[in-house]
Amino acid sequence: MKKGDHLFLVDGSGYIFRAYHALPPLTRKSDSLPVGAVSGFCNMLWKLMKDARNTDVGIVPTHFAVIFDHSSRNFRHDLYSEYKANRSAPPEDLIPQFGLIRQATRAFEVPCIEMEGFEADDLIATYARMAREAGGDTTIISSDKDLMQLVGPSVAMYDPMKDRQIGIPEVVEKWGVPPEKMIDLQALTGDSVDNVPGVPGIGPKTAAQLLEQFGDLDTLLARAGEIKQDKRRQTIIDNADKARVSRELVTLKADVPVSEGLDDFLLQPPNGPKLISFLKAMEFSSLTRRVAETTGTEAAEIEPATVVVQRKEEAHGPDLDIAAPAQASAPQTAAATTAAETPPATEAVSARAGDGLSPAALADTRAHAAVAEKIDTDRYVCIRDLRTLADWVAEATEAGVVAFDTETTSLDPMLAELCGFSLATRPGRAAYVPLIHKSGRGDLLGGGLVENQIAVRDALALLKPLLEDPSVLKVAQNMKYDLVIMNRYGIDIVSYDDTMLISYVLDAGANGGHGMDSLAERWLGHKTIAYKDVAGNGKAATTFDFVDIDKATRYAGEDADVTLRLWRVLKPRLAAKGLASVYERLERPLVPVLSQMEQRGISVDRQILSRLSGELAQGAAALEDEIYRLAGERFTIGSPKQLGDILFGKMGLPGGSKTKTGQWSTSAQVLEDLAASGHELPRKIVDWRQLTKLKSTYTDALPGYIHPETKRVHTNYAMAATSTGRLSSSEPNLQNIPIRTTEGRRIRTAFIADKGHKLVSADYSQIELRVLAHVADIPQLRQAFADGIDIHAMTASEMFGVPVQGMPSEVRRRAKAINFGIIYGISAFGLANQLSIAREEAGDYIRRYFERFPGIRDYMDGTKAFARENGYVETIFGRRAHYPEIRSSNPQVRSFNERAAINAPIQGSAADIIRRAMVRMEKALPEAGLNARMLLQVHDELIFEVPDAEVEATLPVVRTVMEGAAMPAVALKVPLQVEARAADNWDEAH
C-alpha cells in the first residue's frame, strides 16, 4: 500500500445486525431460508464497489476487506467480567445468515477477516493505523459510534444505510466533541448495550460539556471538585473508577498482531461467474441481473453454487456473541494504542480551544464578549523593517491562527496591485505592512515611493512560509480575493477559514449581508472605518497606494483585527448549529477551485464581437428611422416614459398594465400584444430593444473586460451573494450570455477555445425537476426519469389524458410551464401570466396537477410549515436559506416568501450538487492524467477548455463526476443525467 491508495474496511458484524433489523424480512422462495441480511449485505457490497468505481473519482478503493467479530471471549471480559453480560442470543432467523454472509464475501473475492480473541473494531483500528502509516486513506463502512474515535485526516466513515459520509465535522456535529475525544466521552456516558458502566447520570451532552471545560478525562477526574453542580460533582467523584474502566473497555486496540497484511487486500475486479453463481443460489434475481450486466456475464449459463447452510450454533459460533448492532469497543492494554492514534485537532476544535463550554454555549459567550470588547484602531503596529516583520511571522506561527488581509489598488483581483498587507494574531493585536505607498496625489506626477517600506519581494519572502504553512490557520474575509492576489505574487495560501463564508452558511437570506462592515456592526457592535474616509470619495478618490500610511495602518489593521474577532465569534456557531459540514464540504473547498477558474479566464474573439457590433448598430439605426417615421417625431426610444407618451398618449393605443410607479408599462409582453393586434410600431420597438440590448450589454461591453496581459476575460464569482447557495457572476456576468434567439447566440460564437483546444460544455438535464422528484418523492416523476421519458410530455399526458405519441406541442408547452411553475412555488396569477390564460383556467390546471401528483402538494405544504416554524428551509445537504419575513402579516410579502421557501430547497440542492461536482472535478481531471481546465459555471453547466487530443478521454470523466456528485452524502432516488459536447466555440458546444 502506498500514498494515494484508499482502503475500504467493512464492519461486517455490525452490518449484519443493522441490516437484519432495518430491512424487511426476506426468505428464499424455494425453501424459506431467511436471507434478508444476506441480501442487504450483498447489495451493499456491490453498490460500494460499483458506485465507488462509477460515481466518485475521488474515492475509488484500491484495497478492500470485510471484518468480522470472532469468539465468545476477549481481553475485555478479563478487564470487566460484566462486559456484554446482558447480551441475549441472536434471533433464530439470523443465525444461519452469519455463515452465508461469510460465503457471500468470498464470492465477491473480498478478504474475510476475523481473529480469535479480538473484536472486529480492534482489527479495523489496526488496519486503519497500518494504512495511515503507509500513507493511504481509509474509509470504514459502518456507523457505529465506537469506531468514531478512529476518524481523522486520513480516516473517514461511511454509513451505508443512510448513505452518509462521517468525517471530523460530522463527529463534532453529532457528539459535540472531535473524534480524539470520543473515547473519553464514551468512558463518561457508558453503553447500556455492551454493559459498559460509564458514570451514571452523565449523557452525551453533559459529557461533551465537561470535556470542553476540562479538556480530557484525566483532568476532569483530577479536578472534579471544581464542578459547580453539587450532584454532578459527587457522582463523578464517586464513579471515577468506573469511568477509568469504561475508558479501557471502549478504547480500540490498534496493535492486534494480524496475520494478513494490507497488500492482501488489493481490490480485485469482480469475478462475474463466481459471484453470479452464489447470487443464483441465494435466488437474488435482480442483483444477479445487475451483476451480469455490469460484468458482461451471461447469467443463464451459470449454475447456482452449492451453498452450505449451517443451522447449528457451532457453525456460526464466531458471531454468536455480538448480539446487537455492534457496539463493541476495546480497552487500551498498552500505551501503544490511543495516544499515537489521536489525530490532530481540527480547526473547528481549535476555534474553541481553551474555552470551557459546549459549542452552543461557547458561541453565545463569545458573541457577548465580542460586543463588550472595545476596538482601538490607534494601537495597531506599522511594520517598516524586515526584523519586525520576521518577529510577527514568528508570533503568528506560534499562535497557530492569524488573520490576514491584503490592501490593493483595485477591487478586481486580476488587475489589482498589492499595496500592503495586515496581520492579526489575537484580538487587538494587529499590524500593517505598507509596501508601495507613494506620497502626493494619485494623478499628475505624484510623489515618489515613501521611505522606509519593505521591498515587496523581501516582505513576500518572509510571508510565504507562513501563508503556505498548513499548520497555521489563516483567517480572511473573502479569502478567494486574497487567494487570487497572492497566487499572482507566487504564493499559494493553504489552511484557511473565511469569515464571509462562515456567515453565509450560518445566515444566508437572514437580514443583513456578509460584508465585513455589516458583520462587524452586527457581531462586534463596531462601526468600521469607511473605505471612502481613507481613500476619498468619488472623483477625488485615490488608489490605496496613495493613502497616508498612518491612516492605512488604522484601516488595514482594523480589517485584520475585526476579521479575527469575527472568526472567534462565528466559527463556534457552525458546530453549534450543525452546519460545520456544509461549510467544510460545500463552501471552503470551492474557494481554491473558483480562484483557479477566475484566474484561467476564457478567450473571447474581439473581431467577432466588433463585426457583430457593427451589424447591430446598422440594424438599430434602420429601425430608429422607421420608429421616428411611425411616431411622427424623434424621441428617446430607450426611455419607457417617453415611449409610453408616444404609444398611449399621442397615438392613443390601448394601454395594458401599469408599473408600480403608475406609468404605463412598455414591457415586451405589452408591446407583443399590441403587435399581435396589428400595430406596426410596437414590433419595431421590441426589435430595436433586442438589438441595442445585445450591443450595449454584450458586444460593446465584453471587449473591455479582456485582460491586457492574459488576453482573456476573467469573471468574478460571488460565493455568498444568493440566498439559495447558487453562485453569481459579475464583471462581466458570464452567466447570462444570450442563447434563446439566433441573434443572441451569435455572441456565444465569440467565446472560443485556445489554439489546439476545444471548449467542452457539460450540463445537467432537468436537474431541478429531478431534485423535486427526489425531495417530494413523486412516483410518476421518479419512474419517468428512471425510464428516460420526456418529463413534460409525461406530465401533460397525466394531466390532460393525451397520449405522448403525437401530442400537440401546445399541450406539452403548457405542461412544461406548469412543471416550472411548481419549482417556483406556483400561483394561479403567475401561471396565468406565463401562459397568457385566465386566472381561473390556471387555477384549474393547478388543481388538476395536485390531484395527479398529491405528493407535490404535501411537499409544498410541508415546506411552508417548516419555514414558518423555523424561519429557514434546508437543501438535501443541510444548507439553510432563511426567510424571516415568511411570518409577515402582509399577504403579498408572506406569499412571496412562501414561494421562495418552496423554491430554495430545489434550487439550492441543485446548486449544492454542482458545487460538489466542481470540487471533485478539479482533482479528478489531473488524477485521470488529463489537462482539461474548468473555466466557467452557469448554474447547471460547466465549461472546460480541453486539448484536442484529450476530448474523448475527458468527456466520460466529466460526466461521471457530475452524475455522481450527490454521492455518497445523498443517494438520489432519481438518476442525474449530464450531456456533454465539444466544439470550437461555446455556441456549438452547448
Added chain:
DNA sequence: ACAGAAGCTTA
C-alpha cells in the same frame, strides 16, 4: 455622482 425603476439577459 449616485440610486431606483424599468427592462432584458441567463438558469
Added chain:
DNA sequence: GTAAGCTTCTGTT
C-alpha cells in the same frame, strides 16, 4: 410563480 447582474433613463444629492 424562483434565483441572479447589467444598462439605460431619470430624478435627486
